[in-house]
Amino acid sequence: MGFVAKPTLLRVLDRLGALATLLLPLFLVHWRGIAEGCLDGLAVGFLVRSALTRDWSWCRQGFVWPALVWWGWLVLCALPRQIPVSAEAAASLAQALLAIRFPVAAFALAFWTLQESWTRTWCRRLVITCVLYLGGQMLLQAVTGHNLFGNPRFGDGTLTGPYDKPRVSAPFALLGLPAALFVGALLGERVRRSWQKALVTGATLLPVLGLLVLAGQRMSLATFLLGTGVCALVLPSLRRPSLALLVASPALIGLLMFVSPEAFGHLVTKTQTQLAHFASSPYGQIYNRAAVMIEAHPVMGLVV
Template sequence: MHLAATCFLCLIPAFLLFARGAADGAVVLIALLFLVRSAVHRDWSWVREADIAVLLVIWLIMNLLVSPFAEFTGKSFGRSASWLRFVVFYAAVTRWVLADQKAIRAVCMAFLATIMIAAADALYQFFAGYSLLGGQHMNGRLTGPLDRPNIGIYLAKTGFATMTLAFALYVADMKQKAFRVGIVVLAFALMIVFLSGERTASVLSLLAIGCGLVGLFLVGGKSRLAAMGVAVLVLGGVGTLLTVSDRIFARAMAIGNVVGDYSGSIYGELSALGWRLFTEHPVTGTGMGNFGLVCPDYRAEGVIRECHPHPHNFYIEWLSDTGLVGTLPWLVFVAIIVWAGVRHIRNGSRQSLVAGLYLGTLVLSFFPMAATQSAFSNWPAILAWNSIAVAVAALRLSQGRTRSSVNSSS
């Protein structure tokens, strides 16, 4: 069972590129295998661990308090009931699949290979204008093998999580292969992120790099010089790119335009509507996935110019869809896993860099001011949960909470 779950986890990044339904299927199968394993061994101790227990409470709240009172109950129940797969997937990856160093090595190499292929295809698209692997024709932003321009955030979330895992593995057993490969692949992937034209992915990647550099600086000694050198290199590279590429410069200027007139932008209007929906339904929200369904009524009133399926902000979506009863425990979960990284970064030596990379990975999913994809729809949710789970598993490895091997049936 463990071997099968490891194989499915290895395939998730590739499935996200080419077969989104298969990616969701892999998440479900990993969750089911973990439940079977827990039943066979009568080991349900994981449900009592703080982060997982909070997620299970959120799921119960979604189904018992949010969906029954939703504007469109069928839509909400469809989202709330199926959200359990992400909870069990997160538990499986962090407490079982990646609690084994052999599995960690396999996952690292599989993820790095997939990232390299996706980034190489996106680079080809940058020069040729089209993808070799079936992605959409380039139109202002890169898509790589994807059918929409999300390659930047895909590479950032998957790349940072994998690098965190690879470095944690290096710290644990001093085997450098995955770590050395990871450095090269992450550097290449981040170059593609900045070439992609994705504003959110580029800004969040800079913040993630900053977290990693803080961790590297806290290692001490020559690592501080390395951190300053990398910072100069990154800033110099971004500055050069803005100078030589009119397309990237225009995308960067668009960030300033949005920030300067946020309330007048579509992102500001969507966030304002999400906040209004929360104030009108402060306890339970409008229901999961209901934002796009209730939006047309407000557009008819002239409140918003155009409707989208979600408000393009992670936290506003939680508030508008689940109200305080869903958002507050979600904030508790975020605080638990963020605090684990903050606490670990103080351990010094190489542990500080593991924690810095870990916090950088979390920034990509949890930074509150970013314009984001939906927190609940399949593709972005799978991408986020895969990234978060791998990062948490890496931190647990760094804390010495893994085994050198496990029996494949366990």
């Protein structure tokens, strides 16, 4: 194998990293196994590049060490406690060791590939395209009863979007919030008064909220509202739009009773039933199990 000059290798790594970054949002929508491969490639490529350039300055950033401490604690909790080591314990340890690829991939995006303006621009465009695609599939299914692939609503009335199962609301909530905030900020540059900026931002967030309510998935709706609240704590300009969304949520959920009674039943009635019988629900069983683990071993979460 011939010698490859370091500058050439760095250029190849940069191009592959940019490609993986731009493919990531697309394959998070369809074929998620490829998306995980993109994440793995970003993590490995970033570490290789840091070693070649001897640039580890990103390790000094404030949010890097908490992630590494979390990973160390995860590995410590997964260490086998018995000899011989069972196959299940070995698999748990392997999963814990490999979990570092997720924060490292995030560091790669923050400190490597998205440092280039053209990569940021195209990544924004692709994320917005994915949001429009998911939202369009949800809206089409809500209006006609089927998505572009002919899949109907799920049996409980919830929307499936471009899928055959109701899992569209999770990626839509995660991608829709930053996309709506970016579009709101872009449109807000054209107005001067603060109330006009708040109105524009609220107008871009409201369709995302409406589609999540229409989807009938409570956890994705809660994730979106929680994320909006966190953003409002950091950015004071988002506090009025966030408060408006919080006020609008019950009204939209109430309207869902007439627009889609099945989705309303899944979003509201089923939630009310599960909360009323929380101890016997699957969520209650998970909670009780976690409480026992914490009581027995507060740090490691082990049960003997």
